[in-house]
Amino acid sequence: MLQQSVRREQEYPQQSSAQHEPWKEKVVYQIFPRSFQDSNGDGSGDLPGIVSRLDYIRSIGVDTIWLSPVYESPRVDQGYDIRNHREIDPLMGTMEDWEELLREMHARGMDLWMDLVLNHTSDQHRWFRQSRSSTDNPYRDYYIWRPAEPGGEPPNNWTSYLGGSAWEYDEATGEYYLRLYNKRQPDLNWDNPKVREEIQGLVRYWLDKGVDGFRLDAINVVSKDHRLPDTDESKLEGSGYKHFKNDPHVHQYLRELNEKGFSHKEGTVTVGEASMVSMEDVARYTDPDRKELSMIFMMESPSIGTDPNDSFKEREWKLPELKEIVARWEKELLNRGWFGLFASNHDHPRMVSSFGHDGKYRVESAKMLATLVHTLWGTPFIYQGEEIGMTNSPFESVDQLDDQMALHYYDSRTKRGEDAKEVESRVLAGTRDHARTPMQWTDEEQAGFTSGEAKPWMPVNPNYRGINVQAQENDPDSILNYYRKLIALRREHADVIVHGEYASLLEEHEQVFAYVRRNEQRQGLMLLNFSEKEAEFELPEDIGVCLESAYRLLGNYPAEEGAEEADMGKDSLSRTKGNVVPHVLRPYEALIIGGLKPAP
Numbered sequence: 255m256l257q258q259s260v261r262r263e264q265e266y267p268q269q270s271s272a273q274h275e276p277w278k279e280k281v282v283y284q285i286f287p288r289s290f291q292d293s294n295g296d297g298s299g300d301l302p303g304i305v306s307r308l309d310y311i312r313s314i315g316v317d318t319i320w321l322s323p324v325y326e327s328p329r330v331d332q333g334y335d336i337r338n339h340r341e342i343d344p345l346m347g348t349m350e351d352w353e354e355l356l357r358e359m360h361a362r363g364m365d366l367w368m369d370l371v372l373n374h375t376s377d378q379h380r381w382f383r384q385s386r387s388s389t390d391n392p393y394r395d396y397y398i399w400r401p402a403e404p405g406g407e408p409p410n411n412w413t414s415y416l417g418g419s420a421w422e423y424d425e426a427t428g429e430y431y432l433r434l435y436n437k438r439q440p441d442l443n444w445d446n447p448k449v450r451e452e453i454q455g456l457v458r459y460w461l462d463k464g465v466d467g468f469r470l471d472a473i474n475v476v477s478k479d480h481r482l483p484d485t486d487e488s489k490l491e492g493s494g495y496k497h498f499k500n501d502p503h504v505h506q507y508l509r510e511l512n513e514k515g516f517s518h519k520e521g522t523v524t525v526g527e528a529s530m531v532s533m534e535d536v537a538r539y540t541d542p543d544r545k546e547l548s549m550i551f552m553m554e555s556p557s558i559g560t561d562p563n564d565s566f567k568e569r570e571w572k573l574p575e576l577k578e579i580v581a582r583w584e585k586e587l588l589n590r591g592w593f594g595l596f597a598s599n600h601d602h603p604r605m606v607s608s609f610g611h612d613g614k615y616r617v618e619s620a621k622m623l624a625t626l627v628h629t630l631w632g633t634p635f636i637y638q639g640e641e642i643g644m645t646n647s648p649f650e651s652v653d654q655l656d657d658q659m660a661l662h663y664y665d666s667r668t669k670r671g672e673d674a675k676e677v678e679s680r681v682l683a684g685t686r687d688h689a690r691t692p693m694q695w696t697d698e699e700q701a702g703f704t705s706g707e708a709k710p711w712m713p714v715n716p717n718y719r720g721i722n723v724q725a726q727e728n729d730p731d732s733i734l735n736y737y738r739k740l741i742a743l744r745r746e747h748a749d750v751i752v753h754g755e756y757a758s759l760l761e762e763h764e765q766v767f768a769y770v771r772r773n774e775q776r777q778g779l780m781l782l783n784f785s786e787k788e789a790e791f792e793l794p795e796d797i798g799v800c801l802e803s804a805y806r807l808l809g810n811y812p813a814e815e816g817a818e819e820a821d822m823g824k825d826s827l828s829r830t831k832g833n834v835v836p837h838v839l840r841p842y843e844a845l846i847i848g849g850l851k852p853a854p
């Protein structure tokens with residue numbers, strides 16, 4: 255037994271103290287501002303609305319806010335199409351409002367991370383208006399322009415993420431420009447040093463204004479293979495990625511941006527959105543010695559239920575696959591990189607509807623999913639409304655949608671002759687708008703999101719009378735109060751939960767996700783039932799922890815009757831002594847068992 259424990263320690267080397275930077279202990283809350291809180295009755299959320307809710311956000315235990323774009327924008331893509339990076343969109347408020355937000359956040363000990371969209375701009379941006387005006391304009395080379403192929407065809411066969419060619423023909427100068435997203439979101443040319451200088455200047459501008467970090471949109475597609483070769487893929491949306499994702503130059507550009515931008519203020523934290531990455535790519539982006547980014551998101555797990563060749567097509571998946579993804583990231587990146595963890599954001603349907611059960615077991619499954627995200631190695635991100643278990647909306651027709659990806663997909667697929675009803679049902683299930691309905695604050699009209707005459711820009715989910723913040727504040731067993739306990743627990747046991755190693759158990763079990771987090775002194779065991787059925791399981795005899803001295807730290811069902819309860823002292827979490835490791839988990843049950851000593 256002893257020998258086995260020793261071997262295990264060697265297999266999982268201890269982290270160096272250099273990797274215990276304080277920012278790794280952060281818990282981040284993402285705000286999609288248009289849907290968070292309206293303060294002026296126009297039906298759209300705004301900056302003063304966020305200020306009025308800061309005490310609430312802080313009360314969850316988070317210390318950082320990632321604010322989705324609030325810059326001036328024509329809002330073809332909800333602000334991810336920026337017209338002016340240095341101004342606030344009037345829909346959101348004024349620069350004074352933004353400054354007040356930052357001041358009020360800092361006064362509460364919270365950090366603000368702005369969302370920087372640097373792969374493309376709006377076609378209304380001053381740079382693009384200049385660029386498209388003539389072939390010899392000084393801004394021409396800020397974007398990627400190419401003449402047509404003989405016969406007028408686009409320069410290559412890449413397709414945009416919205417479907418159709420990634421190239422847009424522009425009458426004014428008779429050339430094509432590249433746009434991986436909407437035709438109104440032209441891609442910037444990062445190979446042009448002037449563009450990179452502009453971007454570095456933007457980063458310094460916001461750092462000088464006092465921001466603490468950035469989320470970097472679509473950062474691994476910014477550098478394209480300058481030969482712009484045809485692709486051999488035949489995906490209808492987003493083909494060509496081999497030639498623009500994780501291009502070798504992106505690393506050089508990020509190091510430069512770090513040196514001339516992020517390093518402008520000490521302690522700046524960055525998180526990159528980067529899908530389709532190998533473990534080597536992640537290590538390259540986030541290895542502290544390389545000085546590129548602090549972390550990138552683990553996007554592989556939230557996308558597990560989506561067909562990689564068709565983002566609106568569901569894909570069947572089994573729990574062992576999810577465990578494999580998590581174990582790969584947790585183990586392969588230890589000591590080499592860092593990543594952000596999330597189960598929902600503004601680009602995905604609601605977490606509890608996709609991965610849990612949004613009916614009978616909504617409460618249990620929302621807590622279970624939160625337990626996973628908050629007990630892994632990596633930085634947890636909460637998306638607004640997730641903490642109260644908000645669900646998908648009952649959209650009935652594409653006419654109710656705003657999501658440009660969903661609408662373009664519907665158009666292009668139906669034009670190709672696909673069955674309209676079938677395409678519509680796919681789009682209604684997968685639209686990003688599920689995440690973008692207004693935050694549900696109270697059971698009053700419009701869920702307390704807006705008090706004005708104007709209707710909310712996106713209808714409130716009709717289930718707001720049952721699912722809202724106010725109701726959950728008053729219920730000690732609510733999802734909201736579970737998040738509070740979970741985050742407090744993560745902080746209290748940061749040595750294990752934030753910094754400890756990860757070891758997976760029961761890798762083939764199709765219902766139970768079980769793993770151990772540990773350091774030399776202490777360990778934690780997590781047991782999660784991912785199904786609506788009871789799940790039986792048997793832990794292997796040697797899990798390297800001593801179960802006799804285990805106690806329950808947190809669970810989403812009441813503790814077994816008769817179990818001894820003890821007060822943990824400085825916090826209010828209750829714990830149960832005795833035999834706390836069950837052999838059966840109830841539907842969507844989650845258990846955190848802690849205080850374990852290594853097996854003798």
Ligand code: GLC
Pocket residue numbers: 331334335371435471472527600601
């Ligand atoms: C990112 C954003 C998404 C946006 C896209 C284009 O994926 O998260 O909302 O549509 O980039 O900027």
